[in-house]
Amino acid sequence: MASPFVLLKTGLFSALVPGTVAGLVPWFLARRDQLTLPIPSSVARAAGLGSLLAGIALYAHTAWRFSDEGGGTPSPADEPPELVTGGVYRYVRNPMYVAVLLCIGGQALLYRSVLVAWWAAGCWLGFHNRVLEYEEPHLAAKHGAEYDEYRRRVPRWIPRPP
DSSP: OOOHHHHHHHHHHHHHHHHIIIIIHHHHHHHHOOOBOSSOHHHHHHHHHHHHHHHHHHHHHHHHHHHHTSSSOSSGGGOOSSOOOSGGGGTOSOHHHHHHHHHHHHHHHHHTBHHHHHHHHHHHHHHHHHIIIIIHHHHHHHHTHHHHHHHHHSOSSSOOOO
């Protein structure tokens, strides 16, 4: 069971970092966007809300897994000492980033904002580079053969059914 202190740290990190990247920045960009995505508003609203809610639920699940299973937080400065491979991590290695992208993409649709869609694309490129250049080498060095086996079994971005 996750300790209350770990959950508090997880909540604070989540509000500050993903909350800014997937909440505040898209809102700010959408308010200044002069272009609209060429999607009917009813379709954009339904798809955007679905994506946003799925992203929030997925992020909550991944943050809980980090706290409960791993004993740490999503913050790189307070990462779990244990490799987290349960829950949705059985199907995709980076569901927390996927969750943030679902939230940003959902807002791009809800706002019908071209700028927010570009923000989502830029975030994905940044996340992908971070995973390749830092996270995967770091986890391989930290967890060794356990991470190598996990990486062999579980795809990086696109979930695969068991």
